[in-house]
Amino acid sequence: MLGFALAIIIGSILGITLATSKLADETLGSLVVALQSVPSIVWLPLALVMFQGGPTAILFVVILGGTWPMTMNVRMGMKNVQPILIRAARTMGYRGFELIWKVMIPASIPSALTGIRLSWAFGWRALMAAELLGRGGLGRTLMDARDFFNMELVIAIMIIIAVIGLIVEYFIFNPIERKVLTRWGYAK
Secondary structure, rough: OOHHHHHHHHHHHHHHHHHHHHHHHHHHHHHHHHHHOHHHHHHHHHHHHHHHOOHHHHHHHHHHHHHHHHHHHHHHHHHHHOHHHHHHHHOOOOOOOHHHHHHHHHEEEEEEEHHHHHHHHHHHHHHHHHHHOOHHHHHHHHHHHHHHOOOOHHHHHHHHHHHHHHHHHHEEEEEHHHHHHHOOOOOO
């Protein structure tokens, strides 16, 4: 949960920065696109060396797994704010930070919600992958079951991972999505 929360915060800040600064978008934006294409598990050897293994290495991989989709969705959500909303806000005197905070961020919340959902999915996958080499959790148990040829346990853990994903999707994200879509007038 900590890695997921940090990925949301870091990704949101980066996304807002990329959406509001042309210089940042042209420089840092390319780096974000490049880093997004690197699978989270590829960072694990570096994380293990940097943090001498342990939970910090896993946290690092989860943060990297979730940050990039959040960044890109917040960026695109803010870049796709309807121009009429921005013109109307400017007519009412909104400028700079006030325009971003009171118009662009609220208008991009549906995209940010998609970013949060993707961030969860990528972070969850990164966690499972990082735990394969860690000292605990479902990923480590999965590896132990594989090593002992306990295929029933392997299948059981795969089902547990899928069920946790479904629970998060249906009991957390779906209710939030319904509220957001209703609030923003996208609900049918």
